[in-house]
Structures are given as structure tokens and as C-alpha cells.
Amino acid sequence: MGDEDCEERERNKLGRCCTAPWCKVRYGTNGETSFFRIPTDPERCRKWIDYVNRPELAYHSPEHLHNNFRLCAYHFRDADYVSVGNHARLKKTAVPSVPPPADWTRKSVAHQQVSKPQPKGFDRGLEPEQILGVTNASGEMMFLIQWKGAEEADFVKASECNVRYPQMVISFYQKRLVFEY
Structure with a gap:
């Protein structure tokens, strides 16, 4: 089994890895990185899926994605947080917007098919x-x-x-x- 298969299996284990395919942050790696559940609101959920460029996730319900996939704090801007006491919380309207690394974008454009998701x-x-x-x-x-x-x-x-x-x-x-x- 290749490294990619193993990595994908690990990525799908209840938030152990960030859902963004270019991100290598794992839960508990440094103890300081926060992870956020994908929202259950269908519109915001779609925006998060679009951001991570994983169209296969669109076939799952927002509730399933909320329970099984996470994004780490590195994908959000400072303006996406609100202070609550001495903690920073993600705003309810926050959508990930920090762009992926330039080398990942070039690599993904070269290797990805530009096509619509296959019907199911x-x-x-x-x-x-x-x-x-x-x-x-x-x-x-x-x-x-x-x-x-x-x-x-x-x-x-x-x-x-x-x-x-x-x-x-x-x-x-x-x-x-x-x-x-």
C-alpha cells in the first residue's frame, strides 16, 4: 500500500489530520493548533469543501462532514476569530481563506482533471x-x-x-x- 493510500486513510480518521490535502498538520502534533469542525449550515459547508478542493466530500451530508472532518487553524485569518475571555473562537460566519502554498497549486493544476464530479x-x-x-x-x-x-x-x-x-x-x-x- 502506497504512502498516499495510508495518508488518505489516516486523514479520514475523525479529524486526526487537517482535511485540506496540502496541509500536513495532525491533531496533537504540537498541542497548540486548534481544529474546527466543518459547519452543518449547508451554504457554509459547501464553501469549506470548495476551499479544500475535495469535491468528493460534496456527496456527504453536512452533518456527516461536521462529525468526521476538521480544518486546522492555519487556514483562517486573524479576522475570522473573536475573543471570548482569554480564548479566541472562530466566528460563526468564518470561511477558510488562507491560500494553499503556491507549489501545491501548480502541482494540483497540472495533475488534476478539470471536470465535474461524476454522477452517483x-x-x-x-x-x-x-x-x-x-x-x-x-x-x-x-x-x-x-x-x-x-x-x-x-x-x-x-x-x-x-x-x-x-x-x-x-x-x-x-x-x-x-x-x-
Whole structure:
């Protein structure tokens, strides 16, 4: 497993690393760097995601991002803080705005595709083949769907799948129900 894979796994462990891909600050590294949760307000949440240039995060709910991703204090300007007693707190309206290092920007522009995020779920226009699993990790019940003619499975809202493919949902649950007498 490469360093990048390991780094990405570590980055996603409940705020152990700053969410900004160019930032190497880890929680507890120096004991003085504050970390801030991504806001649950959808508009501000989107601005934070845009700032970190990680469009894949847009597929998660603001609540999921708030609970699982952090940005360190180095991405905010002095004007983004308000003094509360002898502590500085991030203003409720703060949006990260300190630009990434110039070398990261050049490197990322050269290696990144300039494209829209790929459609997910039913927006892909594919027929579902089978339901592989179910989760409630984001606070909403989601099915993991394998699509006909596609290698990549992805999550869709259970409520949407219940309406579009009720027989597939019933079949999924029937295979997993165990009655004890």
C-alpha cells in the first residue's frame, strides 16, 4: 500500500489530520493548533469543501462532514476569530481563506482533471443489479447498490430505492431475515 493510500486513510480518521490535502498538520502534533469542525449550515459547508478542493466530500451530508472532518487553524485569518475571555473562537460566519502554498497549486493544476464530479446513484442512468448492503452511518438509511454494466457500486437513499425498485428491496430483506421459533 502506497504512502498516499495510508495518508488518505489516516486523514479520514475523525479529524486526526487537517482535511485540506496540502496541509500536513495532525491533531496533537504540537498541542497548540486548534481544529474546527466543518459547519452543518449547508451554504457554509459547501464553501469549506470548495476551499479544500475535495469535491468528493460534496456527496456527504453536512452533518456527516461536521462529525468526521476538521480544518486546522492555519487556514483562517486573524479576522475570522473573536475573543471570548482569554480564548479566541472562530466566528460563526468564518470561511477558510488562507491560500494553499503556491507549489501545491501548480502541482494540483497540472495533475488534476478539470471536470465535474461524476454522477452517483440513480443519476448515473444505470439499472441496479442488486443491493449489496445497507448502512445508517450518515444518519439516513442507505443501500449499497451494484449497477448492471458497472464495476463501481455506490450508496443511494433507501427511501428512493424503496419507491423505484420495491421488489429488489423486499428480496434483499427476505434473504437476510431469520425467524427464531
